[in-house]
Amino acid sequence: MNIKKGDTVKVIAGKDKGAQGKVISVLREEERVIVEGVNLVKRHTKSVQQTNTTGGIITREAPIHVSNVMLVEGDGVTRVGFRRDEVTKRRPDGSTYTATRSVRVSRKTGKEI
Secondary structure, eight states: OOOOTTOEEEEOSSTTTTOEEEEEEEETTTTEEEETTSSEEEEEEOOBTTTTBOOEEEEEEOOEEGGGEEEEETTEEEOEEEEEEEEEEEOTTSOEEEEEEEEEEETTTOOBO
16 A cells, blocks of 8 residues: 555545545555545444443544545645665674665655655
8 A cells, every 4th residue: 555644645536526634544454544634424422421421423534445545745646656775784793784675756756755
């Protein structure tokens, strides 16, 4: 999955099309994300005396499918790609070696995200 928690995304399909928000959480198994201020639903809750919770109508965000959002970069949106970069790492004894690490990059500009 190319979207991570904390990314700013734009909704490209559905009832909230065009809305932007920050990703609150990612549900990998269901391939869904929860975006701040997007796909708001109302939940009716019952008051419970044992836990001292009051009843009422609560508005909160519901998950949306990850295919309905795109990552925001600068003014517009972009797709996400991956690139392997060589890095120099240090062992506990002080010696160094080269390894590769995966980096997310913008498909539009090629810059690291």
